[in-house]
Amino acid sequence: MTAATTASPTSTAPTPGQVWTRARGILAVILILVVAGITFAAVRSGTSHGQLDPRSADPKGSRAVAELLTARGVSVTVATTLDEATAATGSDTTLLVAGPNLLTRSQQLRLNEATTASAGRTLLIAPGPGAIARLAPGVRAEAHHPVSALAPSCELPAARRAGTADLGGTRYTAQDPAAVTCYPSAGTPSLVALPTGAGGDTVVLGSPAFLHNERLDQQGNASLALQLLGSRPHLVWYLPSLTDPSATSDDGAPGDGDEEQSEGGARDDSADESGFLDLVPSGWLWGTLQLALAAVLAAVWRARRLGPLVTERLPVAIRASESAEGRSLLYRKANARDRAADALRAAGRTRLAPLAGVPVRDAHTPDVLLPAVSARVTAPDRDLNTLLFGPAPSTDAALVLLADQLDALEREVRTS
Numbered sequence: 440m441t442a443a444t445t446a447s448p449t450s451t452a453p454t455p456g457q458v459w460t461r462a463r464g465i466l467a468v469i470l471i472l473v474v475a476g477i478t479f480a481a482v483r484s485g486t487s488h489g490q491l492d493p494r495s496a497d498p499k500g501s502r503a504v505a506e507l508l509t510a511r512g513v514s515v516t517v518a519t520t521l522d523e524a525t526a527a528t529g530s531d532t533t534l535l536v537a538g539p540n541l542l543t544r545s546q547q548l549r550l551n552e553a554t555t556a557s558a559g560r561t562l563l564i565a566p567g568p569g570a571i572a573r574l575a576p577g578v579r580a581e582a583h584h585p586v587s588a589l590a591p592s593c594e595l596p597a598a599r600r601a602g603t604a605d606l607g608g609t610r611y612t613a614q615d616p617a618a619v620t621c622y623p624s625a626g627t628p629s630l631v632a633l634p635t636g637a638g639g640d641t642v643v644l645g646s647p648a649f650l651h652n653e654r655l656d657q658q659g660n661a662s663l664a665l666q667l668l669g670s671r672p673h674l675v676w677y678l679p680s681l682t683d684p685s686a687t688s689d690d691g692a693p694g695d696g697d698e699e700q701s702e703g704g705a706r707d708d709s710a711d712e713s714g715f716l717d718l719v720p721s722g723w724l725w726g727t728l729q730l731a732l733a734a735v736l737a738a739v740w741r742a743r744r745l746g747p748l749v750t751e752r753l754p755v756a757i758r759a760s761e762s763a764e765g766r767s768l769l770y771r772k773a774n775a776r777d778r779a780a781d782a783l784r785a786a787g788r789t790r791l792a793p794l795a796g797v798p799v800r801d802a803h804t805p806d807v808l809l810p811a812v813s814a815r816v817t818a819p820d821r822d823l824n825t826l827l828f829g830p831a832p833s834t835d836a837a838l839v840l841l842a843d844q845l846d847a848l849e850r851e852v853r854t855s
Contacts, residue, residue: 465737469730476726491537491564491647493517493676498653504664505676513669517676521546521685524677530558530639532673537647539566539574541679543686547573558638560670564647565609575641577618578631581610584624586648588658593621595632597670601663605654606630608646642667776838777831787845788827794852815855816848823848 489495493505493515505515518524521542528534534554536542542550551574554561563571568580586607591598598604598621610627613620620628629645649660668674680686770779785803792802795811802808809823816823826848832838 461741465734468733472726472730476723489678491650492678496652499651501647501650501652501676503652503655504650504661504668507661507665508669508674511665511669513672513674515674515676517678519678519680520683521550521679524675525550525553527673527675528553528557528559528561529673531671532557532559532675533562533668533671534559534675534677535562535564535668536566536574536677536679537564538679539563539570541681542570544569544573546679546683546685549685550574551576554639554641555635556637558635560639560667561641562667563641563643565645566643567609571611571643575631575633575643577615578611578613578633578643581612581627583609584627584629584645586646587624589622589624589629591621592623593619593628593630595619595621595630597663597666598622598630601659601666603658604660604663605648605658606644606646608644608648610645611643771835776833776835779838780831780841783842783845784827787849790849791827791852794849812848812852815852817851817855 490497490499491501493501494517496502508515516527518527524534524536536550539547547570554574561574563574566574566580571578571580584607586605588603589606590603591601593599604622606622606629607624608629610624610629611620611631612627613631613633615633617634619632621630621632622628624645631643633641633643635641648654649658650664655661655664767779770776788802788808789799791797791812792799792808795808795815797808797811805824805828808827812823812827813821826841826844832841
């Protein structure tokens with residue numbers, strides 16, 4: 440029997456070849472997705488600079504208006520830090536802030552201080568409630584409205600000459616009586632021109648749609664863009680960056696509750712310091728989430744293929760005596776006399792119950808089993824309770840004696 444068992448080993452664990460066969464399909468899909476993502480990112484990284492970027496030729500970029508301004512003699516400079524933007528302010532400069540909601544509270548206050556002191560023009564693209572309160576005091580942001588072709592309906596010369604333009608988005612109300620409000624959407628203006636004390640002005644725009652490449656040749660968008668951005672010989676196009684050193688040493692949170700702007704492309708973050716996840720494109724985050732979901736679904740699918748647990752016959756028949764001997768050796772090695780005694784007593788009670796006329800379900804109930812067994816033995820005063828339900832033996836010899844006594848009791852009840 441031992442030789443047969445040794446000669447025919449059986450293992451239910453999958454072999455390396457089986458594991459590879461099962462996993463290669465999933466690994467191939469994951470590899471394809473990773474390669475495709477890297478390739479797509481590499482191709483786009485060289486040609487796209489982002490939304491409302493004067494270097495971008497994408498539909499949402501603003502390269503077309505930047506080139507038109509350059510052709511008219513206006514110098515266009517891109518700034519990505521607050522220091523660059525504030526240093527460039529002056530009476531001969533127009534400062535366009537593409538993402539005011541990305542600025543932290545202290546950055547917004549510092550920018551407002553610099554632009555107010557200059558005699559230049561400042562254009563704010565779709566600032567939210569918190570940003571507008573600090574960058575253009577006296578102006579309040581209202582509910583967002585879809586972008587559409589709107590008439591100027593105001594006396595601002597640039598708006599009257601441009602005529603109808605694609606505006607809307609975030610709308611604003613101004614408390615300053617000197618403010619000029621244009622392009623009302625559902626009765627509320629989406630352009631506000633606010634004069635500053637130094638002779639300059641601040642123009643608040645509810646949407647950057649008229650600056651996008653895809654819309655510049657529509658309506659009076661090009662005329663409005665050239666007049667607003669080309670009123671001074673220099674244009675500084677400020678694109679706030681999360682990596683700006685001035686954003687990481689701030690005591691306030693960006694935006695202060697500003698909501699994401701559907702057309703402005705800028706949003707307020709909930710933390711004042713940028714982390715690794717802030718620098719990862721949103722497409723990669725969504726792709727990672729999709730890969731994780733696919734992995735979970737694949738795991739569930741593979742688990743369901745295994746099916747429910749089934750009982751299988753052992754490859755080799757083992758004698759009951761060998762199994763009992765092996766278990767007893769394990770008990771002995773673990774010095775588990777209590778477990779061994781419990782097993783002996785439980786088996787003895789199970790066999791005694793039918794012989795004494797007790798149902799098997801009551802075999803382990805002392806009040807039922809003991810009277811029935813006591814009626815069938817020659818010495819009723821024997822301590823059957825200690826024998827069948829007593830404590831564990833303290834020595835191996837006592838354990839052997841317990842087994843002998845249980846066998847003797849069973850033989851006596853059987854022959855009675």
